Amino acid sequence: xxxxxxxxxxxxxxxxxxxxxxxxxxxxxxxxxxxxxxxxxxxxxxxxxx
Numbered sequence: 001x002x003x004x005x006x007x008x009x010x011x012x013x014x015x016x017x018x019x020x021x022x023x024x025x026x027x028x029x030x031x032x033x034x035x036x037x038x039x040x041x042x043x044x045x046x047x048x049x050x
Contacts, residue, residue: 025031
């Protein structure tokens with residue numbers, strides 16, 4: 001029972017940290033262009049200029 005007094009605040013703190021980290025990445029533009037890299041890999045030109 002005493003472990004719950006430690007585990008509940010730690011787990012809620014971890015959840016709030018994960019939510020804060022997600023919103024920080026979202027505001028920083030981390031998830032802006034998800035389609036671009038997938039299309040660029042298809043349009044890559046592997047031929048050599050020789």
